Amino acid sequence: MNFLKTLFKKKPIGGAGLVILVFFVILAIASDWIAPYPMVNGVMQSDVINSLSPSTPEHLFGTDSLGRDVLSYMIYGARTSVILGITCTVLTTIVSVVIGVSSAVIGGKFDLILQRFVDGWTCIPGILLLLIIMGMLGNGILQLIFAISIPMGIAGSRMIRSAAISVKDSGYMKMSSILGAPSWWKMIKHVVPNIMPLILMGLAGSLGGIILMEASMNFLGYGVEPGTPSWGYLITDQGRSYMYQAPWLAVYPGIAISLMVFASAMFGDAVRDILDPRLKGGVGSYSSEKIEKQVARMLGGRALIK
Amino acid sequence: MKMNKIRVIAIVLITCLLFTFAACSGGGAADGDAKTKAPTEEQEVAKDAAGTDHTKVVSAASAEPTYGGTLNVWKQEFQNDFDPGADTRANQETLWYESLWAMDWGLNDSEKYPFTSEYITGDIMMGQLAESWEADYDKRTFTVKLREGVNFQDKEPYNGRPLVAADVKWSYDRLLGIGSGYTEPVQLMGTNWPEQLQMIESIDTPDDATVVFNLRQENSNETGVNDLMIQEIMIAGHEWDELTDEQKKDWHYAAGTGPFILDEYVLDNHMHFVKNENYYGYDERYPDNKLPYVDEVNLTVIAESSNRLTQFVSGEIDFMSGTNPLNSSERAQLDASVNADKYWYLNKNTGAIAIGLKQNNEPFKDIRVRQALQMAINSAEIHSDYYKLSGDMNVMGLFNTSTDYSDVANWGQDVYDSYAVFDPDAAKKLLADAGYPDGFEFTTVIFGALDQNLFTLAASYLAQIGVKMNIEVAANPMEMEQAGFSKDDPRTIFKNAGFTTLIRVQLGYITGATMDAVFANDPKFDELVKNAMTANTMADRIKYAKDADKYFAEQHWILQLGGSEQMTDVFSARLGGYNGEQWYRIVYPRIWVAQ
Amino acid sequence: MGKYIAKRLLLLIPALIAVLIIVFALMRMTPGSAVDALVYKLTSAGIPADRASAEAMLGMDKPAVEQFFIWFGDLLRGDMGNSFFQSESVWNIIKTRMPVTLELGIMTLLISLCISIPCGLYCAARQDSVSDYSIRVVGVVMMSVPVFWIATLVLIYPALWWQYAPPTHYISFIESPAENLRMFLPPAILGALMQAGMELRMVRTVVLETMRQDYIRTAWAKGVGERTILFKHSLRNAMIPVVTGIGGALSMMIGGSVILENMFNIPGMGAQVVNSLDNRDYPVVQGCVLIFALFIMIVNLVVDIAYKWIDPRVELK
DSSP states (O other): OHHHHHHHHHOHHHHHHHHHHHHHHHHHHTHHHHOSSOOBTTBOOOOGGGTTOOOOSSSTTOBOTTOOBHHHHHHHHHHHHHHHHHHHHHHHHHHHHHHHHHHHHHOHHHHHHHHHHHHHHHHSOHHHHHHHHHHHHOSSHHHHHHHHHHHHHHHHHHHHHHHHHHHHHSHHHHHHHHHSOOOHHHHHHHHHHHTHHHHHHHHTTOHHHHHHHHHHHHHHTOSSOTTSOOHHHIIIIIIHHTTTTOTHHHHHHHHHHHHHHHHHHHHHHHHHHHHOGGGOSSOOOOOHHHHHHHHHHHTTOOOOOO | OHHHHHHHHHHHHHHHHHHHHHHHHHHHHHHHHHOOOOOOTTTOOOBOTTOOBTTSOOOOSOSSOOOOOEEEEEESOOOOOOOTTSOOTTOGGGGTOOOSEEEOOSTTTTTTOOOOOSOOOTTTEEESSEEEEEEETTTTEEEEEEOTTOBOOSSTTTTTOBOOHHHHHHHHHHHHTSBTTBSSOOOOTTOOHHHHTTTEEEEEEEETTEEEEEEOGGGOSHHHHHHHOOSOOOOOOGGGGGSOHHHHTOGGGOOOSSSEEEEEEETTTEEEEEEOTTOOOBOSSSTTOBSOOOSEEEEEEOOOHHHHHHHHHTTSOOEEOSSOSSOHHHHHHHHHHSOGGGEEEEEEOOOEEEEEOOTTSTTTTSHHHHHHHHHHSOHHHIIIIISOOOSOOOOOOSSOTTSTTOOGGGOOHHHHHHHHOOOHHHHHHHHHHTTOTTOOEEEEEEETTSOHHHHHHHHHHHHTTTOEEEEEEESSHHHHHHHHHOTTOOOEEEEEETOOOHHHHHHHHHHOOOOOSTTOSOHHHHHHHHHHHHOSSHHHHHHHHHHHHHHHHHTTOEEEEEEEOOEEEEEETTEESOOSSOOOTTTGGGOEEOO | OHHHHHHHHHHHHHHHHHHHHHHHHHHTTSTHHHHHHHHHHHHHTTOOOOHHHHHHHHTOSSOHHHHHHHHHHHHHTTOOOBOSSSSSBHHHHHHHHHHHHHHHHHHHHHHHHHHHHHHHHHHHHTTTSHHHHHHHHHHHHHHHSOHHHHHHHHHHHHHHHHOOOOOOSOOOTTTOHHHHHHHHHHHHHHHHHHHHHHHHHHHHHHHHHHHTSHHHHHHHHHTOOHHHIIIIIIHHHHHHHHHHHHHHHHHHHHHHHHHHHHHHTOOOHHHHHHHHHHTTOHHHHHHHHHHHHHHHHHHHHHHHHHHHHHOTTSOOO
16 A cells, blocks of 8 residues: 555656556456447457448447457457466566576575576577467467466576575575574575565566567467457557558557556556665666675675675 | 656647547548459459459550560569479479470460360460370370470570480489389479379380370370370479489579579579570460560569568569469558559459368268358358458359369359358257257367458357357468368368369379368269269260269358458559460560560 | 686586577477478378378487487587478578578667667756657657557558668678668668667666766766766766667567568568478477577677676676
C-alpha cells in the first residue's frame, strides 16, 4: 500500500503506466462480457459481407477482412497479450531465480558447469532461439510462452546469481554460518528476500518486449494458432495486407502495443527508482560488477568486489 | 515542472489519437474503391473504379519484334542443382537446357489447340530438339529425328560442339540405368524417372541425327507413346560425367543447347543470362528472325510479397508467375495506383481450396457427416464477399477443369448444388442422424503460405453447427502432406480440388505408394484408376479418368471452401510478342521488350 | 591483463561446447520433422520410402548421443556437414552469407550509434525539458513499433509515389561499393532507428548518472564550460556501459536482421536460417546458429577486454 502511495505521489508517470496495465488486465479478464461481439464456441464471429468497413455505429473500430469486429478483436487480443505477458514474466522470474540462486548457493562444480551453459545460452541471439523453438514446437500460445520465458529466464539468471552471491558473502550471512552450518534451504530463505528488489525490477519493463516478440513471430509465420485473437496477428496479417485499403487495421494494434510498451517501460522505471534512488533512470546494461556494488551498498555492507 | 511533464505527455497522446481518427475517416473514403473484383477463371473481367479490363493484353512494346533489352523475371526459388536430370519444378534450367519436346503454346495453330491441357500428344507437343517422330507399335519402336544444326553453348564443358544422337541417348540412359555406362539409374532427389519412363526398354542411335526408343511390349500403344513424350528430360552430353563433384555444383559448368547462357549466379538471390548468339532457333511467326530477341535475362528471387509489388511498380520486374506472387489486396493496390496501360493479369486455372477429409476414419466415414460439413459452409458468401469474385463458383473434382480428364462439364446440377448449398439447420439435422447431435472436434493441418484467414472463416461457419475445427500450421507443405499420407493420423489436411495430376495418380498406381489417405481404400475408385492406367488408347484412358473424377466429387471426400484461389500472373506492358498463355520453356527467347 | 585474456579464452571453450549441445538438442526436439520431409519428397515423386530408410539416408537412425559425437568430431575437423536438401555443404552456404549479415549488422550499429549518442547527450544536458521528453517519447515509439510494419510502409509507399524500389540484386561491397550501399542503406537505417530508441535511453541514463558525480560538480563549480563537461568528462565515462551495451545490441541486431533481410531481399544468414528451418534442414540451422554464437562470444570478449582497458579500476571476474 505504501508502495502504491509513493508511486502515485512521487512518480505519477509510473503510476499512469500501472493504471494502463491494470486497464488491459481488466479487459483481458472480462473480455467475454465487455466485447460487443463475443466469441461463439471459441471462435470469433465473422461477417464477411461487411468486411473491411471503417468505423460505423455497429462496429466502432471497423471490421477486418473476415468481417470480425475490430473492437472485440482488440479486447480478446488484450487477453492473449496479458496472458502471454503475465505468464512469461512470472515464468521468466521463476526460472531466473531458480537457476541463479541455486547456482550461487550450491556453488562449486555445479555452479561452474551451469554457468557455462548459461554463457552458451546467452550467446545465441534471442530471435533465432525463439524461431528455432517455435519452429520445432509448432504454433500456439503455450509454445510461445515456453519459447519466450525459458531463454529470457536463463539470460536473467546471471544478474540474480551475482546478487545472490553478494548476499551470500555478506557479513551477516557469514556470521550466521559461524553460529552453525546453515542448510541450503536456510540460505535460500535468507538470500531470496534480499534480492527481491532486483527481481521486481526485472518483472516490470519486459512486457512490451514480449508483445513485440510475439508480433515478430507471427510475421515470420511461427506465432499463435490461427484464429486466436492477438494484436501481433492483427498488425502482421491484416494491417500489412490491407495497408492500402484499410489502414486503420494496423493503427489500433499499433497504438495498443505502443501503449503497453510505454506503460511497462514507465512503470518499470518508476519501480526501479523507488526501490533504489541511486539507480535512477532508464535501462542500463551494467556489468555484474556494478550491480554487485549497488546491491551491496543497498544492504549496508562494504563494497564486495572479488 | 511536474505539470509540464504531464502536459507534454497528454499533448503527444492526444495527437496520436487525432491521427487515428483521421486515418479512420480517410480510410472510409477509400472504401468504395476498395472492393475491386478480381477476375475468375471463367473469363470474368477485372474492372477497377475506372472500368478497365485488366486481363486484356497491353503492350507498350512495338507490334513488330525488336532486338535487344533485358527481361526481368521473378522466381519463387532457385533449384540450386545443375544436374540435367534434376527435378524441374523451378523451371529455371529451361533457359540453358532443352529437351526433345516442348509444350506448344499455340504458335502453330492457336485456334485449334487449347494447349492448356495435361493431355500431351503429338498434336500439342511441339518438337524442340526433335524435328519429327513416328511410332511403330508392331516393331515396338518410337523413332525421333533430331533437328539439324544444333550446337551446345560456347561454354564449359561443351565449348560449342554440335549436338548428336548419342547425347540424347546418354541423357535418357543415365536416368533409367540402361546404358551409356550407367547400370543403375542416377539418384536424384524428388524424381523417379525409372517409373515415369518405364515404357522405354532401350535406346538405339542408328546415326547422329536419329534416336530410336524401343518400347516394352505392354507399353507399345497410344498411351505408352503419350506418356513418353514429356518435356522434362533435359538433354546434355557425356562431358558431365567427367566433371568433378565440385564442378557439378558450380554454375560455371552449367550449359546446354538453350537460348541463354548463364553468366552469373548468386545463391538464392539472382541469376543473370546473356543471349546465345549461336542459337539455332527461328521465330515461327517471323521465319526470318533468329532467336532470341532480348540480350539479357535476369531471374530474381524476392521472398517478401510487398517487396515484389514494389519491384514491379518501379519497373524492376517485368513478369511474375507462381503461387500468388501478389495477394488479392496487393493486386487491388496495384489497380488503384498504377496506370492500367502499364500492366495486365492472366488468371490461371487453379484448384478450389478445400479440406481433405480422411474417409477411412471416424467421424468422416459417414457420407452424411461429410455432406453436413459442406452444408455448413457458406461457399457462395466466401466466393462473392471474401474473394470478391463475381460469376459462378468453381467446383472441381479430382482433375483440373482445363484438362481432358475433368468431368465437371458433364456433372448434373445436383452434384454442383451439393457443393454450393448452405443450410446450417439441415446440416445440424444430418449430423444428428449420423450420430453426432452435439457436433465433434477435429484438427486441420495447413501450411504457412496458405491463407489462414480463410480457414479461420471456415472454422467460424462450422462453429455455428457445433463442430469445432482446430487449425494447425505446418512449416512447409511436406510436413502437411505427411499428415495426409498417414491413414491413422486423424488430422485432416488442406487439399486443392482439381489439383491432382495424372502423373501423380499414375505413379501412385505403379508403385503402390499411398498417394493420399483421402482417397485411399475405396474399391470402386481404385478400380477406375486401375482401368485408366492400363488403358491402351487415349480415348479409353480419358473415359475412365472422367468416371473417377465424377465419383470423387460425388463422394464429398473433400470439403470445398468456395471460390478458387486466383493464381494470377502479372505482366508488365514492356513485354511484346506474347499473349500470356502458358509461360513455358519456349517462351523466353520468343519475347521482345519495349526499348 | 594477459592472464585475464587467457583465462577468458579458456572459458570460451566450455561455453562453446554448451552452445553445441543446446543447438543440437533444440534441433532434435521434434526428431520426426526432417525425416517426414524426406519421406514426403520421395513419396511424392513416386519412390516408395518409409521412415526407416529416410532416417538412414539422413544419418538419423543412430541414437541421438552418437549423432552428436559424430557431428562434434566432424566439427573438430572443420567439416560442418552437408545440407539435407540443398546439394551444398553447410560451410559453403555460410561462407557466402556471413559477410552479408555482418555488413548489415555493422552498418546498423554505426548508424544507430550516430543517432543515439548525440541525442542521448542532448537529452541528458537538457533533462526534463520539452525536447528531452519529446525525444524520449519518439524513442519509445520507435522501440515499440514492429520493424516489419514500418518496413512495409517504406517498401510500398515510395514505390507508389516515386517509383522507387530498393535494389534486389546482391553485389558485394568489393565489386561495387555504391550499388552495395544502395541495397543496404534502407534496411540499415530502419534497423538503426529501432535500436536507437533503446540506446538513447541508456546513454541518457548513464550520462545523467555520471553528471551527478562529485567530480563533475567540482568541475561545474570551477567554472568549466558545459561543452567540456559533456564531452570530455561525462562522455568518456558514459562510454563504458555503452561499449558494454554494444554486445547486447549486436545480439539484437542479428535477431532484427532476420526480419529485415527477409523484407529487403538480402541474402544473409538470418534469411537462410528461416528458410532452412522451414525446410527442416538441420545441419544448416545448426551451423548458422553456431557461427552466430561464436561471433557473439568473441564480440563479448573483445568488449570486456576493452572495458577493462578503458577503466582499469574495475576488476573483472
